[in-house]
Amino acid sequence: MPKNPAQCQFVVALDSIVGKWKPMILYHLLQGQPLRFNELRRLLPDITQRMLTLHLRELEEEEIVKRVVYPQIPPKVEYSITEYGKSLSPILEALHQWGLAHVQRKQLHKGNNEQTETD
Amino acid sequence: MPKNPAQCQFVVALDSIVGKWKPMILYHLLQGQPLRFNELRRLLPDITQRMLTLHLRELEEEEIVKRVVYPQIPPKVEYSITEYGKSLSPILEALHQWGLAHVQRKQLHKGNNEQTETD
């Protein structure tokens, strides 16, 4: 981490990851399999087409995700993680690990407080 | 990373890190020095008191940041990173590294496109 605040670039990385659905989209794509639009929709039960499209476009823009259109009827579009996109994997992994520990920690505190807190 | 999507916890971690100013607050606090409220304000030139307070409260809530009040006139409050909060350091670091590579990558592409793109 640089001593000079101006050179901090976590925000850049966060911009690529953040968004209500981006982490989950990336998660599924990082499994390796290319996925069609509607396959992704099924995997993200609560996402709307709109949001899926928008987030995929952003990820595509940053070359984290590759979009392949098969010119046929009915249309077929496949999304896959790029080699570059795979470089995000360790970060997601680290985030996941920390998140896991964090929820467990919260659970513990909750348990402890339920005895002392009479409010 | 778990095979089961339901167990993914990056979102939890992201919640703790995300917010317009949280990464920068954490960055400054991770330097080790406890900082007073107005010191943080000076370090984050564009933040409003409101936002600084809110974000600090959230970080305090999750025990990432410790708040110490010195009962004196004029008031003095010091914020510091907790031991637990320090566990975020590797993540911020990884995020920073990736962000750095990402901006450089973008720079390159921009340079390449400026010759081919006549739009």
Place this chain on the structure above:
DNA sequence: CCGCATCCCGACCGATACTG
């Protein structure tokens, strides 16, 4: 010095309907 309360705006996201 530190912080809360209020008002307000714009971005993000959801719902729905329509198209090639």
Place this chain on the structure above:
DNA sequence: CAGTATCGGTCGGGATGCGG
């Protein structure tokens, strides 16, 4: 099947002013 267009709600966050 894979999108685009439009409308509207919600909410993070900015500006300002007051209080201990």
